């Protein structure tokens with residue numbers, strides 16, 4: 001058998017990464033620190049050390065995967081492991097395998113449903129959403145005795161996964177079902193990577209020349225800056241208020257971003273006499289059939305008069321298999337299922353850029369000094385994900401797709417409202433239904 005020769009000695013941080021036995025190990029911070037190099041080496045060492053080990057290495061897009069891993073690994077493993085181009089798998093003689101995958105769209109992770117990987121490597125983990133990471137964790141298992149499943153992450157600050165990586169590995173704020181001992185973070189510094197500093201001394205200067213926020217994130221590995229944040233004007237102090245009883249005459253409506261594998265988010269809104277929209281309730285569900293969502297929405301709305309419900313326009317498409325999983329029949333649309341189940345829905349205006357602009361408008365202050373939109377602190381997913389929206393790098397006007405289900409529901413809701421939320425004085429004086437200001441969906445018939 002050919003001897004494996006790999007150039008380069010690990011630097012002390014890379015060595016720490018190699019030696020970690022934690023269930024989740026993240027190596028992150030500055031660019032150029034040698035993270036991808038360490039990830040490749042670690043996975044190859046594991047494949048060689050343990051027979052029949054099933055390993056998955058992921059990046060967000062195929063071009064990145066090819067450049068960063070397929071090309072270097074094919075070079076390094078030539079004569080050591082066979083590469084199956086169609087399946088993108090390296091097969092080792094001891095029957096270990098490294099599968100290389102990518103998750104371009106948010107649902108791509110579900111192709112790994114039912115698969116078992118003893119080791120999963122997530123490259124540039126902040127490019128993945130928390131849903132994707134959580135789903136992948138369910139595939140990280142093995143029936144191999146004597147080997148505990150592990151996940152390895154490399155990451156830079158910023159992007160759609162910034163918040164979950166920061167929460168778990170930097171802030172170490174754990175939920176009840178998470179054991180702090182399972183999470184280890186190793187900071188990456190470009191100064192550790194002597195190989196790069198020698199080969200390309202100008203690289204540090206390129207990072208130094210970046211704008212302030214990007215420089216702090218990419219050169220210094222600072223996790224507090226959040227470059228690319230779409231709604232930097234969102235402020236918990238201003239926009240989030242404690243729940244309180246709202247007068248029954250406030251006009252109420254709902255908005256929904258439908259999802260089955262991705263979360264389904266329903267928001268309840270009320271309009272106060274100033275035209276301010278107050279989002280007062282949120283329902284955030286996963287893998288719940290349409291009838292059940294409709295039932296819960298109606299139950300939660302009991303005793304309230306809801307003028308209309310706008311929902312993602314894709315509910316009016318016939319989505320075959322997707323529809324069957326969600327509880328419908330061939331030829332039926334999800335919208336029909338909702339309506340049949342007592343929740344009358346009308347299609348939301350899905351103009352993305354105009355919609356995000358509308359949200360931005362509502363985040364601004366009204367003449368009374370309070371923002372035109374506020375939400376109750378019980379809308380936890382909306383509060384968590386709205387500030388995490390990132391600019392789409394391909395379209396600087398748009399927000400990137402990430403965990404955007406609650407923000408999308410908000411966008412649909414606000415797009416159903418008039419643009420200028422300050423009502424004329426004479427309308428404000430009316431006691432009942434004071435704000436029927438040309439709402440686009442006012443024609444929608446009453447439902448639960």
Ligand SMILES: Nc1ncnc2c1ncn2[C@@H]1O[C@H](COP(=O)(O)OP(=O)(O)O)[C@@H](O)[C@H]1O
Pocket residue numbers: 007008009010011014030031032033034035036037038188193195196
């Ligand atoms: N220990 C090492 N020995 C030799 N070269 C290394 C070593 N660590 C990293 N490199 C090289 O340094 C460069 C940057 O490393 P990379 O892993 O791509 O950084 P990062 O993923 O942190 O941005 C690459 O060319 C890589 O091959």
Ligand SMILES: [Mg+2]
Pocket residue numbers: 035036037154
């Ligand atoms: Mg890298």
